[in-house]
Amino acid sequence: MERLPGFRDFYPEPLPHPDVWSADARQYIFAKWRATARTYGFREYDGPPLEPLELFTTKSGEEIVGQLYNFADKGERSVSLRPEMTPTLARMVAAHERNYKKPIKWFAVPQLYRYERQQKGRLREHFQFNADLIGESDPAADAELIALLIDSLRAFGLTAEDFVVRLSSRNAWHEFYHRGRQDSSEADAVHEYQFFQVIDKLERALPEESAKKLAALGFKLDDVNAFIAGGKPTAQLQFILDNLAARGLGGFVKIDYHVIRGLAYYTGVVFEAFDRKGEFRAIAGGGRYDNLVKLISGGKVNLPALGFGMGDVVLLELLKARGLLPAFDANVDVFCLIEEESLRPATLQLVQNLRLSGRAVEFPLTPTKPDKQFKRAQELKASFTAKLDNDSYVRIRNLKTRQEVVAGVRDAANHLT
């Protein structure tokens, strides 16, 4: 029986097959994400992997429709596996924001789902580090969040040589769009969003196609390209650059108006992190969505907000390519040898005591030849072996230094450093 296409099995390393994923690397990545978020004072939250379909279709933009893993449940509710975390966050914040001091700084590590029928072989789920800052409209909040994004990548050993955060602004594009226009009708808002979509795809699309689409909206590709090439930071973006520079993080950001983000709900600053060599898709992306909480809460709660998401797949590829992913093993501290079966009960007590002291301990479950036991200890890369001489004394061997000590059984844990 096979797993579903687009889903992943996570195995302990060493991996048995190129088609499966490392559970150890996954835990390593999650742990770094969590630890970095905590240094920034972000608190963890989570919501349901399954939500009412409506939560995601409410003004989420053309991009998301048709890509959802949605279905009708047995109670005939229209539901969807979550394709992103932000609508759930907005729902949760809107429900209970009064109980939390602003700004709210929260993070999550959800598994997200997309069903794209066409692209076979592409993943239909991934994990994403989501960090959001809610209730602060000052660009200092944007700087704080982008600093967290940068340090979340540095936590893996990535440097300013490896990645850069491309900083942009929907506001700047909004001004560009309206320069010389008086139209602020709803029809024009649709046109503006279409314009944003062309900008979003500019780097990947053929110039002729972009030019054609822009012309239909009343713009020249040359003007758009000149605006991007100019790359003049808005006052807000300059504030963010200065704030990051004060933290010593100036080398990790640059203005790049190519970035505009696909989702409809972004309102202000937007950004994406890329590897410097341009080998991979975006490592992370985010921005301001000052209207989303209001939208999701049906107008009841109005809070400015911004956030980013960082997926596990591109990050993993990048870490592998840069040689920054450690090798993982069972991390066994002690292998307890049993050469005399009469000493098994006493060895079981030793195993128990060492485990209670926090050590990872292995031992032969059933009678096993001494050489096979020792071989197993080596395969497991155990740091120590421990073998009872009798009920009272244990022989502890450091498998790296090959030093051996004999200690009292109760004192064994103190000889394992």
Place this chain on the structure above:
Amino acid sequence: MERLPGFRDFYPEPLPHPDVWSADARQYIFAKWRATARTYGFREYDGPPLEPLELFTTKSGEEIVGQLYNFADKGERSVSLRPEMTPTLARMVAAHERNYKKPIKWFAVPQLYRYERQQKGRLREHFQFNADLIGESDPAADAELIALLIDSLRAFGLTAEDFVVRLSSRNAWHEFYHRGRQDSSEADAVHEYQFFQVIDKLERALPEESAKKLAALGFKLDDVNAFIAGGKPTAQLQFILDNLAARGLGGFVKIDYHVIRGLAYYTGVVFEAFDRKGEFRAIAGGGRYDNLVKLISGGKVNLPALGFGMGDVVLLELLKARGLLPAFDANVDVFCLIEEESLRPATLQLVQNLRLSGRAVEFPLTPTKPDKQFKRAQELKASFTAKLDNDSYVRIRNLKTRQEVVAGVRDAANHLT
């Protein structure tokens, strides 16, 4: 917009509403599960939350049918959110077992889903600590796994006064069932499973009902009750009791033939952990399923196996009831005060350096009155405040001892203990 019935939102503490769950308590529980599993040499794995429906319906027994969160995906595949982890594990092991030395010791912390239409108000998802030991038929494996179950509960501060593992055996019931019978037809296997179902519900059902159902299968309730009351351990169970006693864990187990487990695939030893006061549903349950890997792999791989699952919901209730759940807060180490806005850039650098040293650091994102800043530091239960006197010196105050030191900015991290 509301979340779906039966699903949970997890918020940072203090909780804003009795209807939501603690993300902090969840992480606390997951961390203890993972740490204990690692001391036993168990490795983490995970599979897809969504699997082909067939994986779960293949001989999973009457109990599971109709309780699945199943649907047809856009590719018209019959799929289901996983109701349990064991079939996924069996699939994964069967696919790549040759690459792993036996016994395989793996654990996972999956979110599991059930759709029970009738019981409104009941949860439709929960998290479960799953630990399995595969490739060892000796009861020493059963003892090792049960020891892990016991220590996973002790990790939270629970003692032998709080819980007990009730140990039983499908083999013992199999023998009981066949005593005096010669029939080993398929029809009789169905009857035997029906018999197991009656035993499984014996403690909850009315005696008259159980007696009636047993009579229909050719048994007397009195005989069944006498067998349970006798409570004589089989040779296998005695071996397990002795093994656990050698580890000093004898006080955590007792023979109790009431336990038989509902799922069809169990084959030998079965067990459930209960609180001693009998206030809650089972905390954990598991047993041997020696035929499942063969079944799932279509006969290709034949490995004995056993495992247990421990849910987060009952455990959380128990820990709360016993006062063993710590209070959680933001765990802020340092709150950096900014009383002079001219010192903001230098403070940003200090914040950055302290975070890189692993400290959780908060500071006012925007200009804020000094007394409000200090109040915020106290609300966050920060251990220290740090305030720059100028670009070079920082005043560090321990908020518990109220001791204050002035240190060089670069030396600040050394004064935070």
